[in-house]
Amino acid sequence: MIQFEATVNGRPVRWDIPAGEFLTETLRSHGLIGTKRGCESGDCGACAVLLDGVEVNSCVLLAAQASGHDIVTIEGIGDARAPHPIQEAFVDAGAVQCGFCTPGMVVATHALLADNAAPTRDDARHALAGHLCRCTGYVKCLDAVELAAERTAAAKGGA
Amino acid sequence: MYLDLQTYTRPATMAEALAQLAAPGAAALAGGTHLNVHGHEHLRAVVDLQALGLAGVAREGAKVRIGAMTALTGLVAADLPAGLAALGQAADAEKNRAVRNRSTVGGRISRDRSNGRVATALLGLEAEVELATGGPDGVTRVDLHIASRLHDVATGAAHGVVTAVRVPADVRWSGYLASQLSAVDAPSADVAVSAGPRGVHIATGGHGRGAAGTLALPTTAAAATALLANPPAGDSWRAALREVAVAELPAHGDALVSGDYRRDLAATLVIRLVAACLAAHGGAA
Amino acid sequence: MADETTANPWDTGDGSMPEYDRFNVVNKSPRRVDALKLALGKGTFTDDEVPAGMLHVKMLWSPHAHARIVSIDTSEAEKMPGVQCILHCNNVSRVPHTTAGQGFPEPSPWDALCFDDKVRFVGDRVCAVAAETEADALRAIATIKVEYEVLPAILTVEDAVAPGAVQIHEHPEPTGISKPEQNLACTLDASVGDVEAGFAASDLVIERTYRIGYAQQSPIEPHIAITWLDEDDRLTVRVATQVPFHSRRILAQVLEIPVARIRVIKPRIGGGFGVKQEVLVEDVPALVTLRTGRPARWCLTREEELVSARTRHPSKLTMKAGVMKDGTLQALSMEVLGNSGAYGAHALTVVSCTGGKALPLYKAPNYRFDARVAYTNLPVGGAFRGYGAPQGFYGVEILMDEIAHELGIDPIALREKNMIGSGDDNPLAVALGEGGEGFPQRIRSCGLPECITIGREAIGWERRGSFDKTGTKRRGIGMVALMQGSGIPGVDMASAFLKLNDDGSLNLLVGATDIGTGSDTILSQIAAEELGVQLEDIIIYSADTDLTPFDTGAYASSTTYISGQSVKKAAAGVKRQIIAAAAEIWKCEADELVAADKAVRHPDGRALSYGDICRSTLYHHNQHQIMDHASHMSYECPPPFAAHFCEVEVDVETGEIKVLDYVAAVDCGVAIHPTAAEGQTEGGVQMGLGYALTERYCFDEKGAMQNASFADYKIFSALDMPDMKAVLVPTYEPTGPFGAKSVSEIPINGPAPLLSNAIFDAIGVRFREAPITPEMIWRALRERG
Structure with a gap:
């Protein structure tokens, strides 16, 4: 040990x-x-x-x-009392199916947005490339990344 | 999978590291991204190199020195001379971001990895490998040409800890191309080409997987390189280059692709990269 | 079934579309009831809660494709630290059963034992060790000495059925094997009319052979089961399953204990796609728990999942069609030689869907279907999304393209000329049901023509044939038409239980298993719509054999259509009781009252909330619990329809294939949750694209899989996935809950034949084998010169 x-x-x-x-x-x-x-x-x-x-x-x-x-x-x-906007975005975009890969994708999105506040669809694809999902076809996961970025930008813009 | 380790150490000096590595069943640990798969059941001790200060990219005279513990994403982000683009391209194509964040330049040429994008690029850039060897009595530094290092890895003769690689800073142009089944796949074939004061260099990799004994390390395409020193006129260099490349490249087949397909693929990639190089330099390579 | 048609309040009765804006909860896409907890990492999957003192199981797998076990020496392993229990053929009773989680009696042969004295593929079970840690178990396994008598291995279906082939299942115990001496797990044939006469009367008879290979479901959560004895000494099994009730029944059989002693709990499931319709990992930890009294866990690694779990049955299809010059089909025949691998799980029913789901898409006066499924010494086939239909459509949809090409007819026009439509009967439905004779089927809703119209527009079909054919990269466009079913007619049954709470919320208990499909949300929506409450008012629980009523499980595209209808019935019952209670309180007639918006209203303007009514019935007035339950089964099996289109780019030097654009238009009736329906379509296309292009099993000459990892068994990543568009084409299925049909399986039928069609358009080479790899393209183009 x-x-x-x-x-x-x-x-x-x-x-x-x-x-x-x-x-x-x-x-x-x-x-x-x-x-x-x-x-x-x-x-x-x-x-x-x-x-x-x-x-x-x-x-x-x-x-x-x-x-x-x-x-x-x-x-x-994030937690149930204060979900992170990325977690909310995955829910709202319909990106959660079985949900087994979702935590990893949320972590990847968090890392992406920390480096790149306005990722393109292609940036999102690269960020999620190492996250295999067998349910979604990734379409709504990529939507979720974009939605999370938009919301984060809007929140910052409003602050 | 599990590792049956008795010890994990994180030495603060290279001398300590080399002494610990002398123990039976001990191995040096860089990023560790290849650790949790077959072939490591025998390990009893790992010596983690993270505290030795081996990460970082710096200009060193006519060379760029890349510390062995530089992560692939660190290499991609580094402010390398434009002529060394092949390195970043190869590093950025590796597997996925989470792996690239951990996987190191040194790790990519320190073991019998079949998946050698960075090795192909280093070979195409005529890199030099810096090793630390020795034991309790002291540390010796050795420099090796990348080709000899890869040969040593292939034959199991590799020794020492890779501390850095050095690539020439005066390369005018370089590029890296790979063909793979899927976008996050290991390449079926990959190619790196560089052009600079010492001429054109071509390296190709055929990354055999699956059945044992199909390991194919990157090789230098010498005849193709020679052809380009005095290329045939017009567009006919393409056919000539394909011919010499196919003639000289090894045909390593494996469970996923046949050798003749892989070789032809490599030749196609060589031609495409040379064409890109010509386009970038408006004529002679 | 007829009462469903008439009882449906949204049915306009004349076939016209109902008014969608009358829906309050269904046909909308609220947040899924479970999505947030999953995004937070709080969803409790099987492995996320472990009982104290749990043992870990590891398996010694067969290194041989075919061998007899002469002896097993575990003496050293028994003395190893941490080892508590060792199981093998010499200490576990021989109970023939099938691992296929199907209704009783299963239509799959009972050809499996927990441990046999024979191994039948590389990756078959030999010996299990349960120890304090996985590491202890692995160390012990390394010391076990097994002596094998190696037998000739059969690695192709052709070899399996060749005269004189070594017999794979020769023991006396198994039952239900069609012809064990010929290595045939099952045989099946069906016909309508006389195909030979049809061929004779045709202008063109075309015959082609197609082959499609292995693939694995690859849920990201591998198989896992955790077992323990509860305080009443009952065996509790928490398992990643699609079929908790079948799991309980088959486990009782295998363990030789009563059903009453077993409780199966289905927690969150990390994807199934059919592979968890298998009772595959429950028995070993259960045996360990029964023998040691301690909890036990068995979780497959990814490699074990790929090699030793279940796969899609590889199939060889010989298709023959007779057509007139104008494209009218006269006769269509399909001959299948399937590969079931070492065991016959799902062999009969999968192959019956190969013909039964695919052939009827095109109307012909004469059909013939002839199928054999053989045993080999290779990984085992099983249930996999599409369940035989992908293999069938691979043959049918490429053949249609080949006919169109031969006749010089536009592939869409040929399909439109022959495809089944609203009001048509499916003539094969009776001749070829689920593994035998079936029930008559009439198509009551069909949006296929609209799917085709939308798809051809979206992909730009008119560009087909106009691409440059001289460059290194060549483009092409293709299309396919598809259908599936909704549940297994006359077989699938589901039930639901609902009770009203003090605040007007309701507990909905269902046996239906949400495995990531969204059924917890969809069934809650159906209950909420019927009851006139909000989605948030439904508290759903699925599934637990002690707590929830029976459901056959999440397979055969049955959950929305069958389980949904049981929920709708139960909800209607509760609503009637709510109204009756209000009528009693108000001393009026029930039919004067209207229930909506979580309240019952009197014509005079008075209202009682559901909460008011519940509190009254629980505590004051004619005290009783308002609750109801309902079961549903159906002899109908309405097919969803779809048309898929794609554009590809083929690199003629490297053979690389890029899918540039993909459109999937699907008619799933009324989509209960449109976003979920799109998600099913997108995910099905992703899975199908892997099947078409990158997912394959590479075996060595001894039958060992060479690429058993996600590094080498390539499922599509986010970077591989093309931009795609899923379009829902609304129709109204009168027999479905709120007009719904199934949606989950149909998309996977598309990509494999579609890629063959699109690549043919791009480079003029027809591939009749899948997956199509870059090397196959390269080689074909070199051979063509």
């Missing part, structure tokens, strides 16, 4: 974990079940989290590698 010390969703944590454990498992076994396991090879994106602000696949990241860093999971992006 090794000691894992990091900031998770803004809170410092200190967990004992096996040296060979991947971050997906560490997060899930500590109740952060919004991070999903879909392929465990970095291909589907269901396990995406933010590591020091950039999107990574937690299934191909040893938890030990993330120790000492800042981690944000889907639970840290």
